[in-house]
Amino acid sequence: MQNTEKMRKTIDRLTADTMLDPQELKLLLQDNSNETAEYLREQADMVRRRTYGNSVYIRGLIEFTNYCKNDCYYCGIRCSNKKADRYRLSKEEILNCCETGHELGFRTFVLQGGEDPYWTDERLVPLIEQIKGNYPDCALTLSIGERTPESYRKLRAAGADRYLLRHETADPKHYGRLHPAEMSHSNRIECLRALKSSGFQTGCGFMVGSPFQTIDNIIGDLMFIKEFQPEMVGIGPFIPASNTPFVNEAQGSVEMTLKLISIIRLMNPMVLLPATTALGTASEDGRAKGIRAGANVVMPNLSPVSVRKKYNIYDNKLATGCETAESLDRLCLNMEKIGYKIEKIKGNYPTFDRKNGDDK
Ligand code: 5AD
Numbered sequence: 001m002q003n004t005e006k007m008r009k010t011i012d013r014l015t016a017d018t019m020l021d022p023q024e025l026k027l028l029l030q031d032n033s034n035e036t037a038e039y040l041r042e043q044a045d046m047v048r049r050r051t052y053g054n055s056v057y058i059r060g061l062i063e064f065t066n067y068c069k070n071d072c073y074y075c076g077i078r079c080s081n082k083k084a085d086r087y088r089l090s091k092e093e094i095l096n097c098c099e100t101g102h103e104l105g106f107r108t109f110v111l112q113g114g115e116d117p118y119w120t121d122e123r124l125v126p127l128i129e130q131i132k133g134n135y136p137d138c139a140l141t142l143s144i145g146e147r148t149p150e151s152y153r154k155l156r157a158a159g160a161d162r163y164l165l166r167h168e169t170a171d172p173k174h175y176g177r178l179h180p181a182e183m184s185h186s187n188r189i190e191c192l193r194a195l196k197s198s199g200f201q202t203g204c205g206f207m208v209g210s211p212f213q214t215i216d217n218i219i220g221d222l223m224f225i226k227e228f229q230p231e232m233v234g235i236g237p238f239i240p241a242s243n244t245p246f247v248n249e250a251q252g253s254v255e256m257t258l259k260l261i262s263i264i265r266l267m268n269p270m271v272l273l274p275a276t277t278a279l280g281t282a283s284e285d286g287r288a289k290g291i292r293a294g295a296n297v298v299m300p301n302l303s304p305v306s307v308r309k310k311y312n313i314y315d316n317k318l319a320t321g322c323e324t325a326e327s328l329d330r331l332c333l334n335m336e337k338i339g340y341k342i343e344k345i346k347g348n349y350p351t352f353d354r355k356n357g358d359d360k
Contacts, residue, residue, distance in 0.1 A: 015043045015046075019226065028259075041293050044293060051269060051350060056296055056297065057345070059298075060101035060104075060302035062109060066084060067117075070114070076242065081243045083242075108139040110141040111140070140159065142164070146165070146188065152194050164202075167189065171185075171220050203232030226267050232273070233268065237253065251282060254282050258293040261290055274298060276290070281316055328342075
């Protein structure tokens with residue numbers, strides 16, 4: 001009881017100051033009681049409502065290539081996975097996804113893919129221009145990995161609005177245990193800084209329960225996010241993927257992911273925070289739980305049904321049912337049931353609208 005009281009006070013301070021000492025964060029993360037998780041959730045929900053009311057934004061996810069030149073140990077589409085069934089959508093197929101999505105009410109499209117050398121700036125720029133030309137009322141998000149600062153500038157100049165690049169872990173040593181030697185933590189962070197200076201609304205994030213992750217790593221991730229001040233943060237539980245070195249590792253904890261969603265909301269009140277597909281895959285109703293814990297974005301899949309099962313970054317990834325864009329009506333109902341409302345608008349980061357005179 002005494003401990004519960006102490007934790008409440010700590011959470012109240014986190015809510016008021018949007019910050020805690022690393023030592024206090026550690027105690028909070030190590031407290032596995034339901035009371036603590038529930039109080040965190042309540043506070044996070046209150047803080048989210050201050051900025052966003054009960055709005056939940058939707059993003060139409062287009063997984064447009066699963067070719068990847070990288071070999072991340074955790075990822076099912078790593079280049080060493082010879083069993084991955086590779087595909088690449090054509091420009092026409094991508095534009096068709098946007099058309100379907102726009103009719104359904106999506107006003108943000110997310111082009112997500114592996115680091116596919118086919119998609120040079122010369123190919124991406126006209127695609128971006130066409131999507132933004134066809135749908136000037138929509139935001140376009142890219143999630144296509146590490147590129148040069150020059151490339152980021154070109155993609156931004158072509159009209160892309162946002163960019164997701166998870167930092168994966170803020171600790172270079174931990175980063176080295178998740179990635180082959182050719183990849184570097186410092187380059188990852190430089191990419192994130194370059195994205196910000198190119199004028200993208202930028203998203204970072206990490207997996208919860210990735211192999212070798214410690215509580216101190218997680219605290220480092222929270223501190224990194226606080227310092228970097230991204231417009232978006234994506235987190236989800238690690239889920240083992242077949243034909244990867246980590247296939248036999250344990251799945252990340254759903255409860256820890258939910259607590260972290262709440263803590264990230266409290267530390268970064270206005271951040272756009274998705275209830276991710278990984279969370280939905282790891283737990284029944286995972287997405288609804290994520291929203292209740294302080295997330296305010298969901299990203300249904302707009303990829304053609306024929307390729308959906310091929311974008312297997314981890315096993316058993318949701319590809320049917322409520323996950324799909326076609327089930328948007330059902331998603332709206334499910335959100336209404338728990339007191340939230342899906343908004344069919346762009347849903348930019350709040351101060352970004354002010355800066356750009358754009359509040360659609
Ligand atoms: N489990 C959970 N998330 C994963 N990602 C990649 N592989 C996995 C996995 N096995 C995440 C990474 C990447 C994002 C696109 O998906 O954080 O940045």
